Amino acid sequence: MEPxxxxxxxxxxxxxxxxTEMKKLFAFFAIALLGLVTWSCSYDDKDLWSAVNDLxxxxxVLEQAVRNANTDxxxxxxxxxxxxxxxxxxxxxxTADGYTIHFSDDTKVTITNGASGTNVPALSVVKGEEGLYYxxxxxxxxxxxxxxxxxxGADGITPQLRINPDTKEWEMSTDGGQKWxxxxxxxxxSGGDSIFSDVQDGDAEVTFTLADGKTTIIIxxxxxxxxxxxxxxxxxxxxxxxxxxxxxxxxxxxxxxFTGAVKAADLMNVPQGWSAEIDSKTRSVKVTAxxxxxxxxxxxxxxxxxxxxxxxxxxxxxxxxxxxxxxxKATFVLxxxxxxxxxxxxxxxxxxxxxxxxxxxxxxxxELGNVAQxxxxxxxxxxxxxxxxxxxxxxxxxxxxxxxxxxxxxxEELSRLFWPSHIAVVGNTVYxxxxxxxxxxDLDTRKFTSVANAKGTLKNRMAVVxxxxxxxxxxxxxxxxxxxxxxxxxxxxxxxxxxxxxxxxYLWVSCSTSxxxxxxxxxxxxxxxxxxxxxxxxxxxxxxxxxxxxxxxxIYFSNNTSTIYRHNFTSNTTEALGDVKSNIxxxxxxxxxxxxxxxxxxxxxxxxxxxxxxxxxxxxxxYDLGAGxxxxxxxxxxxxxxxxxxxxxxxx
Numbered sequence: 001m002e003p004x005x006x007x008x009x010x011x012x013x014x015x016x017x018x019x020t021e022m023k024k025l026f027a028f029f030a031i032a033l034l035g036l037v038t039w040s041c042s043y044d045d046k047d048l049w050s051a052v053n054d055l056x057x058x059x060x061v062l063e064q065a066v067r068n069a070n071t072d073x074x075x076x077x078x079x080x081x082x083x084x085x086x087x088x089x090x091x092x093x094x095t096a097d098g099y100t101i102h103f104s105d106d107t108k109v110t111i112t113n114g115a116s117g118t119n120v121p122a123l124s125v126v127k128g129e130e131g132l133y134y135x136x137x138x139x140x141x142x143x144x145x146x147x148x149x150x151x152x153g154a155d156g157i158t159p160q161l162r163i164n165p166d167t168k169e170w171e172m173s174t175d176g177g178q179k180w181x182x183x184x185x186x187x188x189x190s191g192g193d194s195i196f197s198d199v200q201d202g203d204a205e206v207t208f209t210l211a212d213g214k215t216t217i218i219i220x221x222x223x224x225x226x227x228x229x230x231x232x233x234x235x236x237x238x239x240x241x242x243x244x245x246x247x248x249x250x251x252x253x254x255x256x257x258f259t260g261a262v263k264a265a266d267l268m269n270v271p272q273g274w275s276a277e278i279d280s281k282t283r284s285v286k287v288t289a290x291x292x293x294x295x296x297x298x299x300x301x302x303x304x305x306x307x308x309x310x311x312x313x314x315x316x317x318x319x320x321x322x323x324x325x326x327x328x329k330a331t332f333v334l335x336x337x338x339x340x341x342x343x344x345x346x347x348x349x350x351x352x353x354x355x356x357x358x359x360x361x362x363x364x365x366x367e368l369g370n371v372a373q374x375x376x377x378x379x380x381x382x383x384x385x386x387x388x389x390x391x392x393x394x395x396x397x398x399x400x401x402x403x404x405x406x407x408x409x410x411x412e413e414l415s416r417l418f419w420p421s422h423i424a425v426v427g428n429t430v431y432x433x434x435x436x437x438x439x440x441x442d443l444d445t446r447k448f449t450s451v452a453n454a455k456g457t458l459k460n461r462m463a464v465v466x467x468x469x470x471x472x473x474x475x476x477x478x479x480x481x482x483x484x485x486x487x488x489x490x491x492x493x494x495x496x497x498x499x500x501x502x503x504x505x506y507l508w509v510s511c512s513t514s515x516x517x518x519x520x521x522x523x524x525x526x527x528x529x530x531x532x533x534x535x536x537x538x539x540x541x542x543x544x545x546x547x548x549x550x551x552x553x554x555i556y557f558s559n560n561t562s563t564i565y566r567h568n569f570t571s572n573t574t575e576a577l578g579d580v581k582s583n584i585x586x587x588x589x590x591x592x593x594x595x596x597x598x599x600x601x602x603x604x605x606x607x608x609x610x611x612x613x614x615x616x617x618x619x620x621x622x623y624d625l626g627a628g629x630x631x632x633x634x635x636x637x638x639x640x641x642x643x644x645x646x647x648x649x650x651x652x
Contacts, residue, residue: 068112069120069161069170072195075101075109079208079217080125080133080152085301086269087317088222092201099199101206104222105301105319106231106244111208112194121170121183122212123159123195125151135159137172137183139212144174163187176633220315225308227260229318236361238342238641240616245299245319247362249402250292257284258316262306271300274320278304289322296327297350325359325382326401327351328599328650333606333620334384336371336642344372344386346403347639349620351600357639360384360396363403367391369411373544373644374461377652378425381406385423385432394420395430397443400649407443414441414448421544424462424469431469431480433457438471440483453485454478459544461645463498465507465523472498477509477521489526492517496538497546500651502598508555510538510548518548518555518567534574536565540593545645549595556596556603562587564594564603564623564630578630580605586617595646601625602633606643615642 098112126136171180198209231244273290299321329351348356369386389411397407420434430441438454471478472495479487493513509519520529537559538547553569562581588609609617622634
């Protein structure tokens with residue numbers, strides 16, 4: 001018997017499909033069914049598409065619930081930290097989505113409102129007998145491998161939450177997303193997707209009640225007398241949301257001022273290792289950072305206590321940080337800045353993931369020039385070149401450990417330069433590449449000289465090995481020594497990267513031949529060991545940073561894509577490690593090439609959403625490659641302003 005017109009039968013196992021896949025599949029078959037029946041009779045698809053849209057709506061609710069929960073976890077951690085460090089609340093601002101809480105150390109957190117249709121686990125904190133706070137679920141302290149999970153301190157953990165797409169249950173990870181454990185709570189329900197059940201903004205304090213309905217965190221409010229530390233009023237040009245804290249070099253002394261209608265001000269808390277002396281007459285505190293003792297970064301909260309005009313005790317707090325920028329495990333990101341409208345800047349990411357933005361400005365109180373392009377570290381100094389000059393000049397010399405400037409070279413002094421882009425330093429000589437060729441600058445005499453026959457260089461980084469400067473050309477490498485061109489090495493294709501090798505006396509060179517090449521080049525006799533890649537490529541697009549980076553004999557590259565490739569030079573093997581694009585919601589453009597950290601082995605990407613104002617939406621994403629496949633370990637959002645690339649102290 002033939003089937004009747006308009007009847008369509010199928011069997012499909014959907015038990016293993018993710019929610020997004022189910023949604024697409026549902027919509028597909030809905031449309032397919034509609035197409036089959038419309039020729040036989042009239043058909044009303046309203047209900048069918050209503051179901052599709054309802055699924056889409058539930059998906060969005062669940063996705064938002066996850067975002068809200070993870071935002072609230074960070075807020076809980078900040079509240080605990082404020083409680084422990086005597087930080088007060090300056091204001092509570094109600095928003096369309098919840099509350100923004102501003103603290104006296106000039107940080108802030110966001111607390112979300114719950115949304116109907118989702119439940120949230122009763123995650124809270126519990127104070128242990130020793131005075132430390134631990135994460136708790138339904139009032140019971142969370143344990144992993146027999147150890148309580150701390151919510152504070154240097155070893156405090158920020159749990160991550162997600163909703164399992166199959167079970168619809170909340171899951172928690174305490175190891176950065178490697179392992180997920182069910183929390184026994186269905187995401188879909190009648191509750192709300194907030195870890196906070198209530199926020200009460202009182203006259204003297206703010207009370208936060210968590211989702212379990214029992215746990216409360218009470219933070220005092222800053223007095224209306226205006227008792228507070230005074231931060232710089234003038235922010236870097238282009239800065240919109242700069243965290244206020246005081247940055248010191250180790251051993252440095254600074255005088256911090258405070259304001260407010262108070263009397264009898266005194267020190268309340270001074271971080272361990274720091275010293276402070278208050279002067280009530282001048283309303284200032286002389287603060288000295290601890291001496292360097294092998295730890296490259298430390299921070300704490302300096303707190304003052306005073307009595308206001310009504311006899312009330314009031315607090316003023318400030319975050320104080322000391323840094324040594326020479327940490328071989330840390331990372332620099334140089335920002336070009338938005339051309340003609342803002343200046344270059346330096347981002348510094350410590351080994352444990354703390355971000356210091358506008359690092360040069362914080363240490364000097366002044367700014368780099370416009371369109372910062374490149375930096376180089378040599379002889380304990382850092383050199384930064386800016387394309388358009390201005391402010392602290394076209395070229396800046398600074399102490400590498402402190403970023404405090406020691407010399408400045410203005411645009412007028414280097415007026416013969418034509419769009420300078422890259423620098424290298426040997427001894428007291430700076431080599432500067434521009435669109436006309438290569439120049440030398442004697443740092444002592446300030447004599448500025450053109451290097452003869454050094455034309456046709458590419459806009460990319462130079463490398464220094466054995467006292468020689470290796471400059472990428474089109475299909476060649478120019479070798480400069482003592483300010484003179486001594487060798488021109490012909491290559492098989494366009495050079496896309498020249499970098500220093502970990503092995504003394506050697507360089508790595510990438511060439512966009514077909515297929516691409518990785519070359520090991522001797523700086524002594526210029527002999528070459530050429531390897532042909534079996535996967536990927538080393539193209540740059542428009543990038544002005546090397547298409548390759550290296551850790552030991554492993555060379556990493558992306559071919560201007562989101563896929564990470566690795567070539568092992570010892571075994572002469574090439575492999576694709578994985579595509580990381582799905583990790584970044586706002587992935588748009590790779591802005592200058594990614595790079596592997598030569599010490600930690602982590603791989604760094606700079607991405608921006610796009611041009612125009614979309615460059616303000618950006619990510620510095622970091623991936624662990626230890627397991628052979630990329631695993632995202634950090635995502636620093638919206639710090640960059642057209643990043644000019646990654647720089648690692650250990651690379652110089």
